Amino acid sequence: xxxRVLGLNHRQSLHKxxxxxxxxxxxxxxxxxxIGGHQNLWGITExxxxxxxxxxxxxxxxxxxxxxxxxxALCLKHMRIGPWLRAIEVNVDRDNGGPGxx
Numbered sequence: 001x002x003x004r005v006l007g008l009n010h011r012q013s014l015h016k017x018x019x020x021x022x023x024x025x026x027x028x029x030x031x032x033x034x035i036g037g038h039q040n041l042w043g044i045t046e047x048x049x050x051x052x053x054x055x056x057x058x059x060x061x062x063x064x065x066x067x068x069x070x071x072x073a074l075c076l077k078h079m080r081i082g083p084w085l086r087a088i089e090v091n092v093d094r095d096n097g098g099p100g101x102x
Contacts, residue, residue, distance in 0.1 A: 018042055026051065030068030041068060 003014040021027045026048035031038040043066020044052065053059040 021048075028066050028068075030066070032068055032071050041066075041071065043068070 003009070003011065006014070006017070008014050008017070018027065018029070022029060022042075024047075025045055027042050028045050030041050030043070032041055044064075046065050049061045049063070049065055053061045
């Protein structure tokens with residue numbers, strides 16, 4: 001889903017982007033145990049949050065960061081990220097002059 005939101009057509013391109021962001025300290029990777037295996041997750045770091053706001057719009061950075069130890073298999077099963085991803089897609093379209101923006 002993330003590759004689609006970012007307009008990337010190849011899994012390798014997404015992996016390279018995620019690795020670069022991790023090297024820059026923007027995101028963190030974790031394997032979270034779930035029934036029958038694990039789930040690969042990426043989440044934002046404190047440094048990433050510090051850069052993910054626009055002070056010119058009077059925004060403040062969020063204190064929420066990725067804490068893989070706080071995510072359970074049950075939580076993953078019930079997460080509904082579809083609406084969140086659709087919101088990102090709309091914002092990306094707006095930023096790129098697509099539908100909903102200009």
